[in-house]
Amino acid sequence: MIEIRPIKDLRDTTEISKLCEESKEPIYITKNGYGHLVVMSMETYKDKLAKADLYEKLAEAENQIKNGEKLLDAEAVFESLKDRYGK
Missing domain, CATH: 3.40.1620 (YefM-like fold)
Known part of the structure; x- marks a missing residue:
């Protein structure tokens, strides 16, 4: 409330x-x-800030898709991370 x-x-x-x-x-x-x-509170601030950051990134990704920008391939990104950090 x-x-x-x-x-x-x-x-x-x-x-x-x-x-x-x-x-x-x-x-x-x-x-x-x-x-x-x-x-x-600081806890609430951090939570709200994290959500705002996430929504900003999602909006940016949606704009990239809408504008036809070249996107990264998820499988290639995960393979690169596995190569770099193992597992």
């Missing part, structure tokens, strides 16, 4: 920290009734 808090709630850092850890979602902070900040 989306959590929206006024900026004055940041005074209680322990509560905000606990909320970030428990919700595993960003906490939206408002100032004068308008969106101002987003606060989240």
